[in-house]
Amino acid sequence: MSFSGVSPVRSCLLMLFIHMSAPVEAKTVPGAPARTRRARLQPPGGAESIPLDLTPVKAKADDFLAQLENLAQSLYTCSSHKLDEDMRLQFLKNDSVTCNDGSPAGYYIRESKSSKRWLLLLEGGWYCFSKHSCDYRMKTTRALMSSSPWPQTRKGTGILSPKPEENPYWWNANMVFLPYCSSDLWSGTKPKTEDSGYAFMGSLIIKEVVNELLSKGLDKAKVLLLAGISAGGVGVLVNVDRVEEQLRSQGHQGVQVRGLSDSGWILQTEQYKQGDCTHVLSCGPNDMVKIGFRYWGAAVPEVCRQSYIGAEWNCFFGPIIYPTIKSPTFVVRWLFDQAQMTISNVDMTGGVITEGQWNYMHSIGQETKTTVQHALAVFAPACLAHELITRTYWMSVQVGGTSLPKALHCWERSLQDKNGSGGNHGNYNQTNNRTRPVRSCPLHLVDHCLWLNCNPTCPDIYDQPTGREMNAIQFLKQMGLKELKISKRQG
């Protein structure tokens, strides 16, 4: 694909050239020249160099061999991307910042010394908001509350992948994956106490990870992209400005902080069917955040909090918090988000979907569309799905012919063009100027059609009862919708 105009193979060749020339330069003029040269050779837009060891080779007889060996290694890397793909687990040094059960929180990291881009990705996975729901969560999904079952390494997929063919956007960035073990939409500030039994420290975990990454090179970063999926997508909205403030207050204002929120744009809409909050999955959005806000000791950003004194829980909702966010933030949201349907009690597991449910789902689609319309940078396909950026197929979904990695690239370019570097980068009023199209490089992508999976690039719908993946037509048939004159609703 011709994304950013440089194919992976070509960018690999560019890097090889740099690799071969750098040691020579380093010998004659140590330091800076290699750097300027690299900057000039860097492919435009997304792609960066692959991590290479640029330390000068000893001026000995084995120079040539060593260079050959490096070269071979790079070639191997370029052709098969077999470089160390795994992200490695690192527990936080500050052991007072913990998961729900008091075990140390941590992160997975794959460093990329040649890159000044840092991607911090917040994992998702619902939440719990009572002793009862948290006890149940502990029994069923312990890794979401405790670090003790975590593996030593993890592979990155989608936007976390180190392969250019899977991740043309940021494949060479420093990748940091933050496992979700605070069950609090990444908002909590409460240590474990005797009576509560659980800690909720999501917001402090992010803060501490950022702190500890500073000594690993984050202090010299150009861009920190705080991304998150699902509950982590909410975490981005609630934390991105705080991260920016944290870096600025420590004198790192050179680092541009940006947000990427995937499937974290929750609507406050009335449920389809009123559910009670003894169960997490049937508790409606308003009740859920009201209960959670107190239970987690949640911290929401000051600007939003000030506007909602006494009802601060409103600041968990995308349409409310987004206009108050200063850091440039990209919103990814399926028009028919499956988690939104779940908490609205649109029960699709019965095998049949009623006309009432169908209409409700479309009203959700319409409301999503209306509320994301004012976001400056948005990707909103008309699909029934949940989460996108860490899917291996994230490149294949398109809105108006543009994929998300491309749109992210356009977004990045638009931020560069504005030359927003320095303290107050990209602090535009995101509710005012919703579209400022860069020619042929769009970053405001909302599907026009508005019925379930009218976008031909939608991923298949995952059917829970059968565990089968289906395309939209199969799905609708299964749901008994043949009679519902689907075509009538296409407009």
Ligand SMILES: *[C@@H]1O[C@H](CO)[C@@H](O)[C@H](O)[C@H]1NC(C)=O
């Ligand atoms: C550890 O984290 C806690 C909570 O954020 C903080 O209050 C404390 O100062 C940190 N300790 C160190 C040594 O940084």
Ligand SMILES: *[C@@H]1O[C@H](CO)[C@@H](O)[C@H](O)[C@H]1NC(C)=O
């Ligand atoms: C953005 O502009 C709109 C319309 O002028 C205004 O109502 C809103 O308060 C502004 N938002 C921010 C965060 O300044």
Ligand SMILES: *[C@@H]1O[C@H](CO)[C@@H](O)[C@H](O)[C@H]1NC(C)=O
């Ligand atoms: C961009 O910003 C830098 C400093 O932040 C400044 O030196 C440079 O002149 C600016 N460039 C343009 C084109 O405005």
Ligand SMILES: *[C@@H]1O[C@H](CO)[C@@H](O)[C@H](O)[C@H]1NC(C)=O
């Ligand atoms: C929107 O952007 C245009 C061009 O950048 C600018 O002239 C205009 O003042 C902006 N509108 C508002 C309301 O800020």
